[in-house]
Amino acid sequence: MSVLSHMDSMKKDMSAAEKKIYRFICDNKETIPTMTASEIAAGAGSSAPTVVRFSKKMGFNSLTAFKISLSAETRQAVEITGYSDVGPNEPFQTLKNKLANNAQFTISETSELFNEKIFNEACHLLESTNFCFVSGVGASRLAADDITQKWTRLGKNIVYETDYNLLLPQLVTNAKQSVLFLISNSGKTPELIALAETAKSLDIPIIALTQFGQNRLSKLADIHLQTSRPMEAEIRSAATNSIIAQFITIDLLFYLYISRNQKYAKKIFNTRQAIDQYRQKYF
Known part of the structure; x- marks a missing residue:
């Protein structure tokens, strides 16, 4: 992930002192790698x-x-295009190009954050538990749906539920056999924080999928999968980018999960074959 664009995405979470450091680094990015902490x-x-x-x-x-990462970026003269928001009355071709650029930028930035050790730990946790409870609110429900659709095809017991009153009894009943998978771009969604705190009290391990950085949900999680931090825009086109980041993260976790055991690949083949046979017979 680009050092400069990453710092830019973190501006809202910076203190006054950190913003001064950020501005100084941006203004002196060519010389920063040769400076000491005291000089900076x-x-x-x-x-x-x-x-x-x-x-x-x-x-x-x-x-x-x-400093090493910043130096490498500066030497390569990487052009940071960033995110482009959609303006009023823009031509179709312009909208198409902006959305394509945003999607590519999101995927590139997010993939740079992927950590093999963390992904393997998440796979192990999913493999070693009988039930996976999944929850996401708002746009993150789409990511929760994606997780449910993918892992149920492998025969995993997935429970997708957003109603706390319905999910809580199931967590209590299956506490020793479960993992809780929570998706929140901000990591601050109150409903999911409540679920995470309950899971902690029941000793249920938590996998959290949030944007990069420390947030309340990531601090409660046992495993933290991180996406890039798309810039929020006036008409919130960045919401689209956060979903793309979540999807690419889930895809990698799913493919890694399958690659660890070939029996899962066989299950995918069998389920696809069953669907094809159904369609041939009834459509």
Whole structure:
């Protein structure tokens, strides 16, 4: 993921001191890789520890790792096109190009965040539990639907439910055999926070799918799958991009899950064959 575009997407979550560091880095991106934490702090009117914390908040293990990535990006002269919002009365061709660019940018940014260890841990958790309870609210319900459709084809016991009063009794009854999969772009959805807190009290492991960064849901989760942070726009075209990011994450998890055991691939073939036979017979 582009260092500069990633910082830009995190602006809303930055403190006043962090925004000063962000602006200083953007204005001096060519020289930052050769500067120490103290030099960056002096230029940004901040402190060296704050600079180090800033690099870690941006997702890097250290300031050195941050500077190496920024240096590589600067040397390659990567052009950051970013997201384009849809304006009034735009021609069809312009709308088509903007949406295609946004989708490609979202997929590229999100795939850069994928961590093999985390994905394997999520697969192991799904394999080792009997029930997977899934929930998402608003646009994230589409991602929850996608998870349900994919894993039920493999014979996994998937329970997709958004009503807390219906889901809670099932969590309590199957606590020792379950995993809870929660999808929220912001990671702040109140209904899902309530479900996560209940699951924690029942010792039910949680997989959370949210945008990059620390949020309330990610802190409650045992496994945190992250997507990029599409810029919110006036008419919220970015909602489309967040769904695309969720879908590509779920797709990778699903393919990895299948690749770990060939019996799942066989199940996919059998279910597809059953559907084809049904259609040939009745349509």
